Amino acid sequence: MNETLQTIKNRYSCRSYTGEPVEKEKIEAITLAGVQAPSALNKQPWQLIVLQDKSYIEEMDASVMDMLSKQQDTSTYERMMLRGGKVFYNAPCMIIIAKEAGTDLDTGIVVENMALAASSLGLGNVICGLMNLSFDTEKGDKFKAKLIPDGYEFGVALLVGYATEDSKTPHEPDLSKVKYIG
Numbered sequence: 417m418n419e420t421l422q423t424i425k426n427r428y429s430c431r432s433y434t435g436e437p438v439e440k441e442k443i444e445a446i447t448l449a450g451v452q453a454p455s456a457l458n459k460q461p462w463q464l465i466v467l468q469d470k471s472y473i474e475e476m477d478a479s480v481m482d483m484l485s486k487q488q489d490t491s492t493y494e495r496m497m498l499r500g501g502k503v504f505y506n507a508p509c510m511i512i513i514a515k516e517a518g519t520d521l522d523t524g525i526v527v528e529n530m531a532l533a534a535s536s537l538g539l540g541n542v543i544c545g546l547m548n549l550s551f552d553t554e555k556g557d558k559f560k561a562k563l564i565p566d567g568y569e570f571g572v573a574l575l576v577g578y579a580t581e582d583s584k585t586p587h588e589p590d591l592s593k594v595k596y597i598g
């Protein structure tokens with residue numbers, strides 16, 4: 417199996433980080449992989465925002481957890497408590513993909529390029545759609561003003577960092593999802 421296929425096979429969603437900062441060169445390699453993604457008509461309808469301010473990530477995390485704890489349906493809050501009580505899992509780096517409206521597919525390709533790049537560099541990572549919730553919190557407008565450029569909307573985020581030892585393994589691929597016709 418070649419290196420690319422091995423990286424795809426080994427990638428998993430990491431939900432426990434040591435908090436140790438990630439080297440600048442590694443972040444640069446990951447974001448380069450992001451902007452190397454293909455896009456419809458090569459429009460590149462994205463902006464990547466790299467947030468490495470740990471205390472700011474913590475502030476957002478606390479804000480989301482507080483909001484979730486007060487919701488009528490506490491299932492997401494309970495799931496997060498089972499995962500260590502942090503919606504961003506103590507990750508030291510968050511790479512946000514801000515997108516132009518209606519470009520979800522392009523966003524997905526960018527984030528997967530970055531997830532694979534991070535995995536290939538020995539870094540834990542997880543795609544984080546739930547980051548969206550931080551904009552619904554009491555501090556949501558402040559977070560949005562800082563993180564999302566004018567004319568763009570939140571697409572998805574990638575959390576990146578060094579995994580703790582108790583991190584998990586990849587999901588079992590389900591080959592029954594593949595159909596050969598003819």
Ligand SMILES: Cc1cc2nc3c(=O)[nH]c(=O)nc-3n(C[C@H](O)[C@H](O)[C@H](O)COP(=O)(O)O)c2cc1C
Binds near residue numbers: 431
């Ligand atoms: C669009 C998208 C959004 C996701 N959002 C979250 C999230 O907010 N939090 C989280 O822990 N995992 C999130 N995930 C990770 C999935 O839960 C994960 O990919 C899935 O359970 C399969 O596990 P694996 O990535 O380890 O193979 C997201 C994945 C995708 C593709």
